[in-house]
Amino acid sequence: MPRIIEQNMRNLIEKACNKVICHTVWYSQYWDGVQKFWYLNCFNLDVVNLGSNSGLYAFDYNGLDITGMNWAVGPQSLVHDFNVLKNYFSYIKEGGIVIITLCPFSSLVSQYSKQQNLKYYTFLHPATILGFDEVEREKALRIKQNPIREMPWLCIKRTLKEFLKHIIHKPYPKCDMEKSAITFLEGWKKLFAIVDLDAPLSDKLRMEQENRTQILSDLIDFCLERELKPVLVIPPVHPLLAKKLTKKCRENYIYSFVRKANSQNVPFLDFMDDAGFQRDEFFSNAYFMSKKGAKAFTEQVLKKMSVI
Amino acid sequence: MNRTFLLSNGIEIPAIGMGTYPLNGQILLNAVHDAYSVGYRLFDTADNYYNEEDFGESLSALYKNTSAQRDELFLVSKLSDELYRPGTLGGGFNKGVYFWKNSPVMQGEKAVHKVVRQKIANTLRSLHTDYLDLLLMHWPYPDYFEEIWFEMENLYKEGLVKAIGVCNCRERHFEKLRKNCTIFPMVNQFESSPLNTKQALVDYSKANGVHVMIYSPLMNLRLKTSDAYVEFLQELSNKYHKTKAQIVLRFDIQRDFTPIPKSAHKERLQANIDIFDFELEEEEMRQLYSFNEDRQTLPESKSCPGL
Ligand SMILES: NC(=O)c1ccc[n+]([C@@H]2O[C@H](COP(=O)([O-])OP(=O)(O)OC[C@H]3O[C@@H](n4cnc5c(N)ncnc54)[C@H](OP(=O)(O)O)[C@@H]3O)[C@@H](O)[C@H]2O)c1
Numbered sequence: 001m002p003r004i005i006e007q008n009m010r011n012l013i014e015k016a017c018n019k020v021i022c023h024t025v026w027y028s029q030y031w032d033g034v035q036k037f038w039y040l041n042c043f044n045l046d047v048v049n050l051g052s053n054s055g056l057y058a059f060d061y062n063g064l065d066i067t068g069m070n071w072a073v074g075p076q077s078l079v080h081d082f083n084v085l086k087n088y089f090s091y092i093k094e095g096g097i098v099i100i101t102l103c104p105f106s107s108l109v110s111q112y113s114k115q116q117n118l119k120y121y122t123f124l125h126p127a128t129i130l131g132f133d134e135v136e137r138e139k140a141l142r143i144k145q146n147p148i149r150e151m152p153w154l155c156i157k158r159t160l161k162e163f164l165k166h167i168i169h170k171p172y173p174k175c176d177m178e179k180s181a182i183t184f185l186e187g188w189k190k191l192f193a194i195v196d197l198d199a200p201l202s203d204k205l206r207m208e209q210e211n212r213t214q215i216l217s218d219l220i221d222f223c224l225e226r227e228l229k230p231v232l233v234i235p236p237v238h239p240l241l242a243k244k245l246t247k248k249c250r251e252n253y254i255y256s257f258v259r260k261a262n263s264q265n266v267p268f269l270d271f272m273d274d275a276g277f278q279r280d281e282f283f284s285n286a287y288f289m290s291k292k293g294a295k296a297f298t299e300q301v302l303k304k305m306s307v308i
Numbered sequence: 309m310n311r312t313f314l315l316s317n318g319i320e321i322p323a324i325g326m327g328t329y330p331l332n333g334q335i336l337l338n339a340v341h342d343a344y345s346v347g348y349r350l351f352d353t354a355d356n357y358y359n360e361e362d363f364g365e366s367l368s369a370l371y372k373n374t375s376a377q378r379d380e381l382f383l384v385s386k387l388s389d390e391l392y393r394p395g396t397l398g399g400g401f402n403k404g405v406y407f408w409k410n411s412p413v414m415q416g417e418k419a420v421h422k423v424v425r426q427k428i429a430n431t432l433r434s435l436h437t438d439y440l441d442l443l444l445m446h447w448p449y450p451d452y453f454e455e456i457w458f459e460m461e462n463l464y465k466e467g468l469v470k471a472i473g474v475c476n477c478r479e480r481h482f483e484k485l486r487k488n489c490t491i492f493p494m495v496n497q498f499e500s501s502p503l504n505t506k507q508a509l510v511d512y513s514k515a516n517g518v519h520v521m522i523y524s525p526l527m528n529l530r531l532k533t534s535d536a537y538v539e540f541l542q543e544l545s546n547k548y549h550k551t552k553a554q555i556v557l558r559f560d561i562q563r564d565f566t567p568i569p570k571s572a573h574k575e576r577l578q579a580n581i582d583i584f585d586f587e588l589e590e591e592e593m594r595q596l597y598s599f600n601e602d603r604q605t606l607p608e609s610k611s612c613p614g615l
Contacts, residue, residue, distance in 0.1 A: 044602055083613070090609035093602070125613045126404030127389075127411070141397050222614070225480060 017148040017155070026158040027147065032073055032116070037088065037123035038144075044093040045069055047307060049233070050081040051101030057288035058101065058235035059298045065308055068298075075116065078106055078212055082219045083120075083128040089226060097229045097305060100219060104237075104245055107257040108192050109208040118143075181241035181286035197249040209257055216261035224264060232258060232268040233301060236277035236293070241286040245272070269304060276300065311584060313564065315494040316517035319471050321442070322382055323561055324581055325350025327523060327570030330394050332359040335572050340366035342574040344376055347581050352497075352523075352568045353435075354386035354446055355427050358393060360434035368436055378437060384521075385431045386475065387424060387456060388446035402611060407449035407456065420452050424459040428468060443469040444497055447612035448481045454488060461491045471495065475523075476608050476615065479512045497521035497568075501528035502537065502559060502596040503603040510563065522560050525567040526553050527605040537599045548586045551579060558583045559596050 021027050028035060033056065046066040049059045053074030061068030069091075071084055085098065092098065114136065120129045121140035129137075143150045189197065192205065201209060223230035234254070237245075250272075258268055271277065282293030289297060302308045312320040326343045328336060328351060336359055340351065353363050367383075370376045390403040405411050406423055413423070432438060443463060445456050460472045473495025474481065485493065496518050500506050513520050529541075529552055541552040548555070553569070557580055560567040569580045588596070608615060 043604065086613035087610055088607075090604060090607040125402055125610065127402075127408035128613050132404065132410075138397055145397075 014146060014148050018146060021147050021155050021159060024159055024162050026162055027155075031119050031122065031144075032075070034073055034119045034123050036069070036071075037084075040088070040091060042067060042069070043091055045091050045096055046093060047097040047099065047302065048088075048092055049099035049101055050085060051099075052076050052081075052103060052106075054103040054235055054237075054287060055099075055101030057284070057290075058294055059099070059301075060291065060294040061298060063295070064299065064302065066302065068302075072101060073119070075110070075112070077110055077112075078215050078219070079130065080120070082215060082222070083124055085219065085222065086128055087124050089228065092228060094227050095229065097231060097307060098223050099231050099233050099301065100216070102232055102234050102254065102258070104250075104253055105188055105192060106216075107209045107212045107253055108205060109212070110191060175280075175283075175285045177238050177240045177280065177283070177286050181238065181244055184241060184285075184287045185244055198246055198252075201252055209253075213257060213261045216257070217263065220262065220264050220266055224266075230266045231301075231305060232262065232266065234270045234272050235289060235297060236271045236274050236282070238280070238283045238286040239273070239278050242273050267305070269301060271297070271300075274300075313519055313566065315471050315519050316492070317471060317494055319441070319494075321471075321495070321519060321566055322348075322350040323566055324348070324557070324583070325352050325382070325384070325521075325566060325568040326577065327568040328353045328359055328363060329357045329570060330359070330400075331570070331572055332362045336362050337366040337369055339572050339574075339577065340370055341373070343577050344370055344374060346574070346578045348577070349380060350382040350384065350441075350566070350568070352384045352521075354388050354444075355431055356386075356388040356391045356446070358391075360385065360431055364434045364436045382441040383435060383437065384442040384444065385435070385440055386444040386446040387427055387460070389449065407452050409451040414452075420455040421459055424456065424463070428463055432468070439467065440469045442471045442473060442495060444472070444495065445474045447475060448477050448615045449612060450614040453481065454485065457485055457489060457493075461489065464491060473497065473518070473521075476612065478509060481615075482512070482516065482518070492516065493518055495519045495521055497523055499524045499527075499604060499606055500560070500565070501525060501556060502599045503528045503531065503533060503601055505597055505600040506602075507597070507600075514564075520563075520565045522565045522567040524605055525557055525560055525569050528603070529553060529556065531603060531605065533601075533603075534599070540595060540599070544588070544592060548588075550583070550586065554579060554583050555588070558586065558588055559593065562588055562593060 045068065047061070047068040048071045049055050051072035055072030056070065056074045059070045059072070061070065071088065073080065073084065081100065117131065118136060118140045121137045122144045126132050126137070148155050188194070220230050262268060277293065277297065282289055282296065284290045299308065311323045313323060315321055326348045331339055340363070351363070353360055371378070389407055390405040392398045392401050392403055394400050405413055408414065413419070416422070428443070431440065443460060445460065449456065463469050464472045471494045472491065473493045475497040477496050482493065496513055498506065500522050510520060541555055544555045545552050550558070557567050557569060561583060571577050571580060
């Protein structure tokens with residue numbers, strides 16, 4: 001076969017494979033859901049929310065009479081929330097609402113692996129990527145352009161697996177909320193090296209919190225300077241998890257942090273124990289909301305903000 | 309209708325110019341020649357278009373082959389961050405090299421001063437000239453916005469540039485500069501069209517003596533837009549026997565702007581400047597304004613995060 005025909009055939013097959021891959025769930029998870037920024041073409045957004053995984057699962061604007069977008073990326077820290085906003089605020093209308101989603105440990109610094117950082121190269125300006133590395137940028141862009149060529153085995157394996165799962169269709173086991181709550185708590189304690197959640201913060205964590213306080217404060221100022229309306233929101237968590245986040249723990253890690261950062265007094269909506277979100281059906285695990293929960297919660301927040 | 313406008317310092321700026329991104333080589337040389345021969349005098353480039361040297365060669369050819377002289381031209385360039393070169397991975401996107409705090413290039417003492425001096429020296433050398441008619445800050449780089457402006461003021465005071473201005477600035481940027489600057493920007497170059505009228509910014513510019521230049525003036529014609537907009541442009545096009553591009557450029561001229569359309573084709577260059585023999589009626593202007601949807605083809609925050 002002449003080389004040019006072979007090349008064209010190869011391109012065609014790659015294109016077809018990539019089309020399939022781009023529609024899979026695993027590929028979206030590979031990029032932590034940042035594809036929404038690749039094709040962003042909606043201006044004058046009425047409302048957006050930032051955030052990490054908890055924000056990602058807590059907001060859903062479909063079916064509401066406003067143009068909203070969920071800009072949360074999971075997992076990520078407050079610094080990246082700010083960087084996302086810096087890169088994309090031109091898409092929000094003047095006077096638009098920016099929901100800054102806070103989670104129990106937003107005030108602390110988490111370390112991210114190279115793989116977790118890779119996604120940022122596909123949608124952020126280089127000056128806003130922490131630890132920018134040209135080699136990583138090229139790697140990310142090459143994968144984005146042509147996943148099947150860059151990681152053929154992973155693509156084939158994961159796509160086939162997803163396809164088979166689809167055919168066999170085993171229903172998800174019901175989440176054991178108590179177990180899930182413990183898993184999350186223990187995970188956070190390990191991640192941030194916390195022994196006792198009720199004890200005062202260690203020196204290291206206190207310094208991290210101070211740094212994050214400044215970032216949150218800057219983020220709020222940034223919105224106000226651009227005539228955007230920032231709102232701090234803590235989404236609901238399952239009551240079994242809420243119960244484990246004691247008064248003292250919340251004061252240490254959340255409320256004192258918010259008080260210090262929010263000297264501008266922008267609205268702060270705390271839904272952690274909200275009576276309207278106590279039922280299991282609103283959660284897919286003790287920390288993340290279900291689709292149903294997200295819809296109900298988003299509506300609730302926007303009503304509180306008198307947007308709908 | 310005037311074919312020039314006066315800047316706040318009394319310098320005359322042509323009412324229309326030619327954009328040069330991403331032209332280079334022989335295509336740029338031909339385009340500059342064609343543009344000059346049909347009446348363009350303003351040419352817009354930037355240090356990150358990677359065409360300043362070729363543009364300089366185009367100018368040399370122009371001086372040699374026509375009666376063109378440096379002092380009848382209005383040369384505009386910009387101080388910019390670097391772009392990944394067109395044709396490479398991520399080509400055309402910003403690199404984050406210049407004017408960003410975390411860049412290694414900006415770590416030394418007086419980094420902004422050194423970078424600005426080096427850039428203007430390169431630009432002047434490439435363009436075979438000892439002055440620019442207008443130097444613009446390409447984006448309001450948030451980490452060094454005021455420092456860059458301070459350096460630009462000095463270039464102006466030294467006579468290396470006849471006028472200084474900014475691009476992509478909003479009211480808040482001007483107000484920031486106002487606090488410490490000794491010279492207020494004379495020009496703001498930004499994107500605008502009937503789909504993105506930026507009227508509040510325009511009003512502010514007028515009130516503060518800032519002349520408006522419009523980049524990507526024709527890009528709105530490539531966007532998927534309302535049928536009503538397309539139909540209305542067609543109606544005006546039929547009425548005035550002008551193309552839609554000419555109608556849109558005329559809209560800019562009647563707002564007292566200097567648009568800088570780019571084309572590599574002589575017929576289009578010719579058409580784009582052939583807009584001074586008709587006038588849109590007030591009601592037609594009003595209707596064009598009504599299509600505003602704040603639509604950007606180059607979303608500002610993506611090009612210069614945090615601006
Ligand atoms: N300051 C800034 O931040 C900034 C940003 C972007 C651009 N700029 C400057 O602004 C200049 C213009 O912007 P732009 O190039 O983005 O967009 P533009 O001038 O609106 O032109 C867009 C395209 O329209 C085509 N065109 C030109 N005349 C036409 C006509 N009469 N009918 C139909 N199509 C026509 C051209 O293609 P052909 O060449 O094939 O004719 C061109 O590629 C740039 O060259 C650059 O100098 C500045």
